[in-house]
Structure formats: structure tokens, C-alpha cells
Amino acid sequence: MSLASVVIIGAGHAGFQVAASLRQEGYDGKITLIGDEPGLPYQRPPLSKAYLLGKITETSLLFRPAEFFETQRIELLHDQATAVDRLNRRVLLASGAVATYDHLVLATGAHNRPLPVPGAELEGVFGIKAKADADVLAPLVKEARNVVVVGAGFIGLEFAAVAAALGATVHVLELGDRPMARALSREMSELFRDAHEHWGVHFDFRQGLARVIGENGRVCAVETSDGRTLPADLVVFGIGVIPNVQLATEAGLQIENGIKVDASLLTVDPQISALGDAACFPCLYNDEQPTRLESVQNAVDQGRCIAARLMGKPAPYSALPWFWTDQGNLKLQIAGLSTGYDSTVVLGSVEAREVSVLCFRNQHLVAVESCNRMGDHMAARKILARPPKLTPQTAAAEGFDLKAWEAANRD
Incomplete structure (x- = not known):
């Protein structure tokens, strides 16, 4: 192996996976994993649900022990990368230290899109991205009586379900016309709307925050866009993320909606790879259009792909995208990308909330959304x-x- 050192910026799912997979692939050189949070690298999906509810501990969040x-x-x-010196192949750190590399991996992730309204800086207003956010939020949500959630995406609704379960009155403001509209079919979206309303969550669609x-x-x-005032002792927003490309x-x-990479996840610099939430790649399941995916699956599979390439086993990234979200007693799992779907077939029982929605485009199956199936x-x-x-027709x-x-149809 000609690479003496690999430096990875970002210690989330993507960065950790590159490091772990390199060792699994037999890499014997130096690996430096740079993360700007204290403590050991940890999982993020439980932060907005099980961790908030106290169902899992801080130790359970960790990818691996020390x-x-x-x-x-x-x-x-535990440091912050401040610059990449490509000419001399080194990363400058906030502490003044320098990390030199033969290959650099950018797993810089994304940050919450800020809430662009007056008062966003007040105490009691949160976005959930890091463990530090959840640690502050956990005791507050247990005491909250009136909670306003801005954004009916995965994170917002995961938190809404937690707050409702803990007894708060929950009001969700959403600019779109239904929950999780960017990610889900109308049929599955309506199932989740009905479930949340059954749990006591109130939705305000086509409504923004003033x-x-x-x-x-x-x-x-x-204060809502139409001038109403809603009581709130806690506000949580989830209005999308912005890739960390600075x-x-x-x-x-x-840069193209993230750090632009080719099919093997290389940037224009052959000594630098990028992956995860920060990277935009030609996606096989999106007609090879430049695509940026925000999912644990994508981060992990891309990490394995990069490690294999660095160990002399290059291959285009071709993993099937899949996603999940847990809200209350509903587990939603999505396989594929439903972009541009034009017809659906619904399987199962809406009443029992055990449903799969098959999404087709031009008669071809492109995605399947499954709730409790x-x-x-x-x-x-x-x-x-x-x-x-x-x-x-068959479905x-x-x-x-x-x-x-x-x-019956396996090759």
C-alpha cells in the first residue's frame, strides 16, 4: 500500500466508517480522524427520539468504545480543520497543529438551516443536530406544556411525536401542504398525518413563522405568517440542512449542491475524496444525475466504497438508497428514490397502519415506502x-x- 497516511475530516457516520473499513480492508498506515465535538464518535438518528426519551444512554449512542x-x-x-493545503497535502487545525496526508477524506456533513426570523436567538429555540442539542433539550421537553415545531420533515415529526407522548400540546407549522412532502407519496404522508393528529399533534399547513x-x-x-399568536415554551425547528463545503x-x-465527486467519490483532486451529507455524486438510482443524499445508509456505504478504492479495489458507488424514521409506534422505511413517480399501488391496511406504497415511474418500480411492514x-x-x-398491474x-x-422472481 503506497498511502502512508489517510486523514479524515468529520467523525460522524461517514468519517467513522471510512476509518473502520480501512482497517477491515487491511490498511496498515496512519489514520487520523478529526472531529470538532468532544468525546467519542456517536450515532445521530436516535438524538431526536429514543435518546430524548431516555430510552437509550449516552454509551449506547457510541459507534465503538474507546x-x-x-x-x-x-x-x-478533537480539533477543527480550518484549511486544506492541497499543494503540501496538509490540513491546518484551529489548535495550530497540522495533519499531513497522502489521501484526504472530506466527511464534513451538514449543518441545520438557520431559522430566519426575529427572535430565533431566544432561549428555548432549538435545532437538533448534535448530542449537545439533545442534552439541553431532553429535560426541557419533559417540562414543556406548549411546543411549536417548525417544519414537518423527519426530524420535526420525530420530535413532535416525542413531545406529544410526554404530554405537551404540540403545534406543527409547515409551508407545504402535507407532512414529509418532499420525501413521501401522498398516501403515506396522509397516514402519518392521521397518526400524529390521533396523538394530539395539530398541523398548520401552508403556514410559516413570522x-x-x-x-x-x-x-x-x-407569531405565524397570517398574524396569529401561539403560546410556546419550546420551539424546535427542522427546515433542512446546508452541506458543509467551506x-x-x-x-x-x-461545488455543486455539495462537494462535487465522480462515480467513485473522488473530487477533482485525485488525493481527496468526499462523501456523506456533504457530497454530491452521480446517483445510479436517479438517472446518474448529481445527487446529495442525507442518510446513514448512504454515509456508511460510501465510506466502504472509498476504503475499498484506497485499498486497490475501485468500483463505482452503486448502493441502493434507503431511509427510515421512527415516529411514535410507526416505523417508516423507504427503499429507492421516488423522484418523479407517476403512479402508486398501496398494499396492506391503512386502518391498522401497516402499509406499503409502491411508487412507479413510466411503469418501472422506483421506490417502496413501508410503514410497520x-x-x-x-x-x-x-x-x-x-x-x-x-x-x-401485477402489484x-x-x-x-x-x-x-x-x-419467486429471484434471478
């Missing part, structure tokens, strides 16, 4: 990972079973 980093010889630096109202430096209410931009790398999700991942032959037939069809 001993793993020691035995695997992964140097973990300002956050404070008293003694702390939130006490919000380092890449200043280093002269190409894990078997369907696993079958969908197998079907979509090869050229899918399932048609809407709509009485008695159709996705798992049975997958088993």
Missing part, C-alpha cells in the same frame, strides 16, 4: 437492487404479496 480506536490505531483528534416572541430572554410564543470551497474544489421493506431492497421487473392484482413475489 478501546476500539486504540486497538485499531485510529488517532482521534417571529419568535420572548419574555426575559426566553421564548413565550410565536473547507472544500476555499481549497478550490468543485419490515418484510416488505427487505423484499423491496432486494427487488430494487437489480433491474426491477415488477409492474403496477395491483388482488392478493398480491411483495415478499412472495420477490422470492
Whole structure:
């Protein structure tokens, strides 16, 4: 192996996976993992649900215990990368230290889109991105009586379900016309709307936030776009994220809705790779259009892809995208990308909230959304990972079973 040192900026899912996979692939050189948060690298998805509810501990969040980093010889630096010197192949750090590399991996992730209204700086207004956010928020949500959630995406609704379960009155403001509209079919979106309303969550669609109202430096209410005032002792917003591209931009790398990479996740600099929430790549499941995906699956699979390439096993990144969210007693799992779908077939029981929505585009299956139907999700991942032959007409037939069809149609 000609690479003596690999430096990874970002210690989230993507960065950790590159480091772990390099060792699994037999890399024996120096690995430096740079993270700007204290403590050991940890999982982020539980922060807005199980961790807030106290169902899992801080230790349970960790990817691996401290001993793993020691035995695997992964140097973990708690520092902030301030610049990339491509000419001399080194990373400058806020502490004044320098990390030199033969190959650099940018796993810089994304940050919450800020709440662009007066009063956003008041105490009691939160975005959930890091463990520090959840640590402050956890005791507050247990005491909150009136909670306003801005944005009906995955994060906002995960938190809404937690707050409602803890007894708060929850009001969700959403500019769109339904929950999770960017990610879900109308059928699945409506199922989740009905469930949240059953739990006591109130939705206000086509409605924005005008300002956050404070008293003694702390939130006490919000004003909606149409001039109404809603009481609020806690405001949580989830209005999307912005990829962290500043380092890449200043280093002269190409930016296109993220750090632009090729099919093997290389930037224009052959000594620098990028992946995860920060990277925009030609996605096989989106007609090879430049695509940036925000999911644990994508971060992990891209990490494995980069590690394999660095160990002399290059291959285009071709993993099937899949996603999940847990809200109350509903587990939603999505396989594939439903971009541009033009027809759907619904399987299961809406009343029992056990449903799969099959999304087709031009008669081709492109995505399957499954609520509390894990078997369907696993079958969908197998079907979509090869050229899918399932048609809407077949799926709509009485008695159709996705798992049975997958088993009967394996190549």
C-alpha cells in the first residue's frame, strides 16, 4: 500500500466508517480522524427520539468504545480543520497543529438551516443536530406544556411525536401542504398525518413563522405568517440542512449542491475524496444525475466504497438508497428514490397502519415506502437492487404479496 497516511475530516457516520473499513480492508498506515465535538464518535438518528426519551444512554449512542480506536490505531483528534493545503497535502487545525496526508477524506456533513426570523436567538429555540442539542433539550421537553415545531420533515415529526407522548400540546407549522412532502407519496404522508393528529399533534399547513416572541430572554410564543399568536415554551425547528463545503470551497474544489465527486467519490483532486451529507455524486438510482443524499445508509456505504478504492479495489458507488424514521409506534422505511413517480399501488391496511406504497415511474418500480411492514421493506431492497421487473398491474392484482413475489422472481 503506497498511502502512508489517510486523514479524515468529520467523525460522524461517514468519517467513522471510512476509518473502520480501512482497517477491515487491511490498511496498515496512519489514520487520523478529526472531529470538532468532544468525546467519542456517536450515532445521530436516535438524538431526536429514543435518546430524548431516555430510552437509550449516552454509551449506547457510541459507534465503538474507546478501546476500539486504540486497538485499531485510529488517532482521534478533537480539533477543527480550518484549511486544506492541497499543494503540501496538509490540513491546518484551529489548535495550530497540522495533519499531513497522502489521501484526504472530506466527511464534513451538514449543518441545520438557520431559522430566519426575529427572535430565533431566544432561549428555548432549538435545532437538533448534535448530542449537545439533545442534552439541553431532553429535560426541557419533559417540562414543556406548549411546543411549536417548525417544519414537518423527519426530524420535526420525530420530535413532535416525542413531545406529544410526554404530554405537551404540540403545534406543527409547515409551508407545504402535507407532512414529509418532499420525501413521501401522498398516501403515506396522509397516514402519518392521521397518526400524529390521533396523538394530539395539530398541523398548520401552508403556514410559516413570522417571529419568535420572548419574555426575559426566553421564548413565550410565536407569531405565524397570517398574524396569529401561539403560546410556546419550546420551539424546535427542522427546515433542512446546508452541506458543509467551506473547507472544500476555499481549497478550490468543485461545488455543486455539495462537494462535487465522480462515480467513485473522488473530487477533482485525485488525493481527496468526499462523501456523506456533504457530497454530491452521480446517483445510479436517479438517472446518474448529481445527487446529495442525507442518510446513514448512504454515509456508511460510501465510506466502504472509498476504503475499498484506497485499498486497490475501485468500483463505482452503486448502493441502493434507503431511509427510515421512527415516529411514535410507526416505523417508516423507504427503499429507492421516488423522484418523479407517476403512479402508486398501496398494499396492506391503512386502518391498522401497516402499509406499503409502491411508487412507479413510466411503469418501472422506483421506490417502496413501508410503514410497520419490515418484510416488505427487505423484499423491496432486494427487488430494487437489480433491474426491477415488477409492474403496477401485477402489484395491483388482488392478493398480491411483495415478499412472495420477490422470492419467486429471484434471478
